Amino acid sequence: MKSTTIPKPAIILCADDFGLSAGVNRAILDLVGQKRLSAVSCMSLAPAWAEGAEELKLFREQINAGLHLTLTYLPPLTKEMGDRHPPGGKFVLKSWLRLLDKNIIEKELRAQFEKFIAVWGAPPDFIDGHQHVHVLPVVRDIVLRLRNEYAPKAWMRNVVDFTALDDSWKCGLLAVLGWRWLQILKKNNIPHNKFMRGAYDYHAEPVDYAVMMTAWCSAGSSALVYCHPGFPDAGLARYDSVLEPRRREYNFFNSSAFGEWLEHKITLVGQP
Numbered sequence: 001m002k003s004t005t006i007p008k009p010a011i012i013l014c015a016d017d018f019g020l021s022a023g024v025n026r027a028i029l030d031l032v033g034q035k036r037l038s039a040v041s042c043m044s045l046a047p048a049w050a051e052g053a054e055e056l057k058l059f060r061e062q063i064n065a066g067l068h069l070t071l072t073y074l075p076p077l078t079k080e081m082g083d084r085h086p087p088g089g090k091f092v093l094k095s096w097l098r099l100l101d102k103n104i105i106e107k108e109l110r111a112q113f114e115k116f117i118a119v120w121g122a123p124p125d126f127i128d129g130h131q132h133v134h135v136l137p138v139v140r141d142i143v144l145r146l147r148n149e150y151a152p153k154a155w156m157r158n159v160v161d162f163t164a165l166d167d168s169w170k171c172g173l174l175a176v177l178g179w180r181w182l183q184i185l186k187k188n189n190i191p192h193n194k195f196m197r198g199a200y201d202y203h204a205e206p207v208d209y210a211v212m213m214t215a216w217c218s219a220g221s222s223a224l225v226y227c228h229p230g231f232p233d234a235g236l237a238r239y240d241s242v243l244e245p246r247r248r249e250y251n252f253f254n255s256s257a258f259g260e261w262l263e264h265k266i267t268l269v270g271q272p
Contacts, residue, residue, distance in 0.1 A: 010221040010269045012193060014039035016068055016228055017130070018056065019049030021235030025056075027250045028229060032059050036253050038268035041068040041128055041226075044116035045077045047235065053119045064270035066126035066154075067116045069109055069143065071133045073239050077111040080104045088131045092177070095136040106142045113150045123150055125271065128157035132174060135159055135181035144184065155191035155271050157226075158182050163195060163219060167212075170199035193224035193272050202245040209252045217265065222272050229253055 015028045018040045025048050031037045040056065040063055043049055056065065072088045081104060085091070094100050117123055127147055128134055134143045134157065147154055159178035164171040174196075185192045197216030200207065216225050230236060230246035237243060252258055262268065 008267045011266045012224040013037050014226045016041045019043040019046035022048050023231035023233035025052035027231050031253050038270045039064040041066040043068045043070050044112045050119050064125035067124035068130050070130040076108050078108045081108050095138050100138045126155045132159050135178040140181050158192040161196045168199045191272050195219040195223035198226040202242045
């Protein structure tokens with residue numbers, strides 16, 4: 001009698017914000033060491049990037065390492081951007097009104113590409129954006145050009161997933177913001193994830209992360225589930241208000257229950 005075993009969906013489980021703080025790095029490195037993540041998206045402008053990268057390099061054959069382009073909240077690498085990148089809402093509005101200075105944005109993003117490559121010793125395996133800035137008007141054209149220059153083999157994050165519209169209002173907003181970006185990826189035959197999950201209200205209580213993960217992983221193969229595990233510390237609090245939700249996510253991925261998932265429910269892969 002033939003086996004009726006159903007193949008486990010292949011999920012890209014990506015931890016964002018590596019480099020943001022020592023506490024974030026520690027949590028992500030611990031999960032990578034346990035083979036509970038398959039991709040790590042790195043902030044090359046962040047204060048803990050260079051130090052954390054030296055430890056992450058021990059796992060470079062095991063994971064995809066990506067560049068998490070950042071244009072909000074953190075201190076930039078270039079002086080033309082000022083002392084600190086603007087809040088997310090303000091940046092999104094300026095991008096849609098085409099009020100961003102293309103030359104200044106390109107110089108900053110170029111610096112982030114070069115910092116990543118200098119520290120990591122290779123181009124990123126994939127490219128995305130903190131708060132998904134890579135899909136925004138003005139920014140997306142620059143990102144595409146810099147990818148072709150620095151990392152032409154990198155896959156890229158698609159943020160449009162109509163099957164996730166019931167998950168969170170964020171999914172609908174991302175579909176609007178990222179629709180044009182998805183068309184660009186398809187037109188240029190750039191590898192990208194088909195589905196994207198992981199959006200939720202970080203400040204809502206109570207949150208059953210295991211229940212949400214069950215729904216997200218049911219999307220099917222080529223689904224990217226992005227997450228933010230971390231140990232809250234002073235470095236993180238300096239730039240981000242999402243603190244305890246990071247610990248909650250770490251606790252789930254570190255649990256024996258998630259270990260069972262990896263054995264029976266899902267397969268982790270690093271790229272689409």
